[in-house]
Amino acid sequence: MELGVIGLGRMGRIVVDRSLDAGHDVVAFDLDAEATAAAAEAGATPADSVSDLADRLGEERRIWLMVPAGDAVDATLDELEPHLDAEDVVVDGGNSHFEDSVRRAESCPAAYLDCGTSGGPASAEAGFSLMVGGPAWAYEELTPVFDAVATGPAGHDRMGEAGSGHYVKMVHNGVEYALMQAYGEGFELLHEGRYDLDLEAVARTWNNGAVIRSWLLELCEEAFREEGSDLGDVADRIEGGSTGTWTVQEALEQEVPLPLIYQALAERFSSRGDGRFSRRLANRLRYGFGRHEVQRE
Numbered sequence: 639m640e641l642g643v644i645g646l647g648r649m650g651r652i653v654v655d656r657s658l659d660a661g662h663d664v665v666a667f668d669l670d671a672e673a674t675a676a677a678a679e680a681g682a683t684p685a686d687s688v689s690d691l692a693d694r695l696g697e698e699r700r701i702w703l704m705v706p707a708g709d710a711v712d713a714t715l716d717e718l719e720p721h722l723d724a725e726d727v728v729v730d731g732g733n734s735h736f737e738d739s740v741r742r743a744e745s746c747p748a749a750y751l752d753c754g755t756s757g758g759p760a761s762a763e764a765g766f767s768l769m770v771g772g773p774a775w776a777y778e779e780l781t782p783v784f785d786a787v788a789t790g791p792a793g794h795d796r797m798g799e800a801g802s803g804h805y806v807k808m809v810h811n812g813v814e815y816a817l818m819q820a821y822g823e824g825f826e827l828l829h830e831g832r833y834d835l836d837l838e839a840v841a842r843t844w845n846n847g848a849v850i851r852s853w854l855l856e857l858c859e860e861a862f863r864e865e866g867s868d869l870g871d872v873a874d875r876i877e878g879g880s881t882g883t884w885t886v887q888e889a890l891e892q893e894v895p896l897p898l899i900y901q902a903l904a905e906r907f908s909s910r911g912d913g914r915f916s917r918r919l920a921n922r923l924r925y926g927f928g929r930h931e932v933q934r935e
């Protein structure tokens with residue numbers, strides 16, 4: 639298949655590389671010319687602009703957006719619009735709000751797939767987990783690319799109609815906040831408690847057969863290995879927060895109580911000044927899965 643990829647940062651570049659590795663042809667564009675050139679070196683056909691990318695694709699255009707959520711998605715769609723028709727498919731693989739995706743699906747001349755993407759840059763080799771919303775025919779049409787970008791056929795599925803992919807990803811991120819908070823609290827007690835513990839050894843032991851083993855716990859193990867049991871100079875400051883806020887807002891609207899996710903979000907908002915260990919670990923874990931910059935003292 640021939641795929642256009644717009645946005646070649648930490649995530650978009652993985653879409654390019656995995657698609658090329660699976661034998662697909664890729665036309666690539668980023669506002670940053672260096673990112674476009676780097677994708678070309680990897681085997682993609684470079685485009686000079688969004689319009690140029692659309693022109694270089696064949697009759698039935700398949701285009702994957704991996705730009706920051708918000709205005710960049712709308713700006714890209716505005717530029718694409720004159721080139722699109724009902725036979726074309728656009729995938730938004732970023733962390734867009736599901737209501738924005740519903741609006742875009744209604745106004746986009748092409749079939750529109752909202753695709754929640756989990757795994758982060760650390761999943762370049764293994765592939766992502768993809769949660770897709772939108773028309774079934776478009777999902778089936780893009781399945782060869784989803785197979786390549788995800789961990790494989792089991793790593794993606796169609797969640798339902800427009801918006802459902804980003805809705806599921808929003809809730810995923812709420813769960814991510816709560817899990818990070820739970821691990822953080824447990825390790826904080828171990829760190830402050832009665833025994834002088836090697837927390838990397840604790841995490842490693844838990845990761846080998848314990849009920850609470852997980853990828854986030856593997857990232858805890860990595861963080862303690864690289865930063866030390868006291869997390870060194872990792873600051874008590876957790877950035878991000880938009881996707882967790884959306885989850886809590888939706889829970890309030892639906893009158894579904896989510897005290898753990900809300901509390902984890904509140905911890906982020908109050909993460910200033912008092913050096914909470916749990917938040918310093920969450921700060922470091924966001925580097926582990928997302929290559930988000932570690933805030934340091």
Ligand SMILES: NC(=O)C1=CN([C@@H]2O[C@H](COP(=O)(O)OP(=O)(O)OC[C@H]3O[C@@H](n4cnc5c(N)ncnc54)[C@H](O)[C@@H]3O)[C@@H](O)[C@H]2O)C=CC1
Pocket residue numbers: 644645646647648649650667668669670673704705706707710711713714731732733734755756757758759927928929
């Ligand atoms: N980093 C992560 O762990 C994850 C990120 N995401 C989502 O994936 C999307 C991309 O994230 P990253 O790759 O991490 O961001 P990034 O900042 O590494 O890359 C974004 C790229 O888009 C380019 N760009 C911005 N506006 C553009 C435009 N109008 N046209 C063309 N290119 C444009 C930038 O130059 C940059 O190269 C975001 O929506 C993010 O929330 C989703 C899951 C995980």
Ligand SMILES: O=C(CO)[C@H](O)[C@H](O)COP(=O)(O)O
Pocket residue numbers: 733755756757758811814877878879880881882924927928
């Ligand atoms: O989607 C992700 C992981 O699943 C991204 O890493 C996202 O940036 C995490 O959310 P936040 O920035 O609010 O911590």
